Amino acid sequence: MDTVRKGKAWVFGDNVNSESIMATGTDFNPALAAQSCLMFYDETFHTDVKPGDIIVAGRNFGNSSSRPAAKVLKYLGVSAILCESAGRIFYRNTWNIGVPVFECPKINTLFKKGDQVEVDVATGKIRNLTTGAEAQAAPPIPLLVERWSKGGMIDWINTRRDQYDTLE
Amino acid sequence: MKGHTATEKILALRGGVKEVFPGDVVTCDVDGVFVHSPWFFLDNWKLIGGVKRMWDPDKLIICLGHHVCLPSSNQYANDLADVRRAVKKYGFKHVYDMGTGNGHIIMLEKGHVRPGHVYVGADSHSTIYGAVGAFGTAMSYEIPEVLLCGKAWFKVPATVRVNLEGKPMKGVTARDVAQHVLNTVGADGALWKTIDFSGSYIHSLSVYQRMIFSLLAVEMGAVTGFIEPDDITREFLAGRTLNPFECIYNDPDCEFEEVWDIDVSKVEPQIAVPPRPSETTLVSAVEEKNIKVDQAFVGGCTGSSIEDFRMAAEILKGQKIHPDTRLLIVPGTADILKQLQKEDLDEFFTDMGAILSAPYCGPCQMCCYGHLGDGEIMIGTHPRNQPGRAGKNSGIYLASPYTVAAAAICGKIVDPRRFL
Structure with a gap:
């Protein structure tokens, strides 16, 4: 399995909240929510983000509401999130939805908007291909990586259906 | 050897292990699941396919009247009708419909939360269940899986203590004190941690006013907002829950990762x-x-x-x-x-x-x-x-x-x- 993700960096500061990714009033519909995704923090993100792009953020990314905000990011093609720290519920949700999240101190200071990012989901090794800077993310929780490697929680459940006596 | 925090003791007990330490990953039996928007898990159940039943229909509490007191659109009314059909199909036992109110308060008022037990909610404010000495936290996207197996995994949080002493001046309410705590701890000051609210001030409050602190714990990044049960807790729970429970407390020699001592008498109205x-x-x-x-x-x-x-x-x-x-x-x-x-x-x-x-x-x-x-x-x-x-x-x-x-x-x- 190819675990390397490459894309253009979108750089954000601290405390970007989940409602600003998937706003109330969009019926939590990813296509609808995508039209205002992150506009409070960067007005060009929702129009200019391209499949493969990577979010690089500061502390507490995705905090606040427990809504599955990463479904919007997945819909827009965001291939990974690198941040100094992530909101706990967002972190769990996002790996389960199938988008990897890595935590690495001061990571958003290593990138400028538009720099080329490379991250290896298997090792947590991060590189700024534009400047040559490198960083090593903290190891993620193994059971989340396993779910991600199967395509997310739903597909992971389907690889182990015999574990649930509630399923046919 | 040091003692354990209440969070560690509850997670060890419900995880069926002797003890746990901060950073461990433990899988626990879940005692109750709170959901206000069941279409999230029902849609995912459809994607999984072949769901025969929920692990225990008595453990799910659906509060349809949380976000709305009446259907706010034709679509919402249709979604609610779908849920009511699913309730019949799967035999869910606890459904609070339009006009019943805020699900978190219902969970506590109707005795769905017991001290010393583990609750997860598909809402970030599920930290509120700590107000009566439970371990309560949010999960969201993983709820469909919890409902199939009755278990949830947790990274055992370290516990930080917010110790509230003193009497508030006139015009200062529990909300003001809680906002002062938020300002002190910060938006991520308790990220992935339990906040243990302690001190004579918190124990002077009614359970309803304690809920403010436990709920707002999530605004500091916390996993839960725990308050040790006392006579006020027991009085609140009397007649609400008929199920037995044992209160779980912090060991006297447990280790808090950080302690904030707050003098409530110095707090002025906050916003x-x-x-x-x-x-x-x-x-x-x-x-x-x-x-x-x-x-x-x-x-x-x-x-x-x-x-x-x-x-x-x-x-x-x-x-x-x-x-x-x-x-x-x-x-x-x-x-x-x-x-x-x-x-x-x-x-x-x-x-x-x-x-x-x-x-x-x-x-x-x-x-x-x-x-x-x-x-x-x-x-x-x-x-x-x-x-x-x-x-x-x-x-x-x-x-x-x-x-x-x-x-x-x-x-x-x-x-x-x-x-x-």
Whole structure:
């Protein structure tokens, strides 16, 4: 399995909240929510983000509401999130939805908007291909990586259906 | 060897292991699941396919009246009808429908939460269950899986203690003290941690006022907001839950990762300013900025108990609502509404021109009614003001029932103590 993700960096500061990714009033519909995704923090993100792009953020990314905000990011093609720290519920949700999240101190200071990012989901090794800077993310929780490697929680459940006596 | 925190003890007990330490990953039996929007898990069950049943239909509590007190659109009414069909199909036992109110308060009022047990909710504010000494936390996207197996995994959180001592000055409420804690700890000061609220002040409060602290724990990043049970907890639970429980406490020699000692007697009225609840300052400082208020709202899961409405009434007595401001009174639950009526507060509020709503969350996010116009300003007792909760609008302030009521009178944000 190819675990390397490459894309253009979108750089954000601290405390970007989940409602600003998937706003109330969009019926939590990813296509609808995508039209205002992150506009409070960067007005060009929702129009200019391209499949493969990577979010690089500061502390507490995705905090606040427990809504599955990463479904919007997945819909827009965001291939990974690198941040100094992530909101706990967002972190769990996002790996389960199938988008990897890595935590690495001061990571958003290593990138400028538009720099080329490379991250290896298997090792947590991060590189700024534009400047040559490198960083090593903290190891993620193994059971989340396993779910991600199967395509997310739903597909992971389907690889182990015999574990649930509630399923046919 | 050091002792364990209450969180570690509960997770070890429900995880069936001798002991756990911060950072361990443990899988626990779940004692209850709170859901307000069941279509999320039902849609995912469809994707999984072949779901025969839920692991235990007695352990799911569905509160359809949390975000809305009535269907807010044709689509919403259709979604609710789908849920009611699923309730029959799967035999879910605990369903609170339109008009019953805020699910978190229902969970506690109706005895669905017991000390020493593990609860997960598909809502970030599920940290509130710690108010009666339970381990309560949010999970969201993983709820469909929990409902299939009855188990949930947790990274065992370290515990930080917020020790609250002293008596508050006149005009300072539990909400003011909680906002001061948010300001002290910060938006991520307790990320992936349990906050243990302790001290004589927290134990002097009613369970409803303790809920404010446990709920707002998530606004500091916390996994849960734990308060050790006491006689007030036991009195609250008596008659609400018939199921047995054992209270679990911190070992006297347990280790807290950090301790904040807060002198409550020094706290002055507080207000959260945009864009997040932890951006808290003095009401007196905001008063100087002359901020006009279009909508004042007493309600939401941090301000819709009978005590909150009594405080609002204390300020509003003999006063008039400002002509440029609308005042919304939204009781948390049907039981709280009944108490309002018993105390004639329903008549009091409506006589003065306030809008009394059926119980639900109110316009904490704009899910039902009470939307803001472009550029309008709202002050409320609800928990959140982050961007994306109210359309393009982000001019939302959070404060005590005293401060909200004073804003309704003056049409702007003012220190409420002049009315006391």
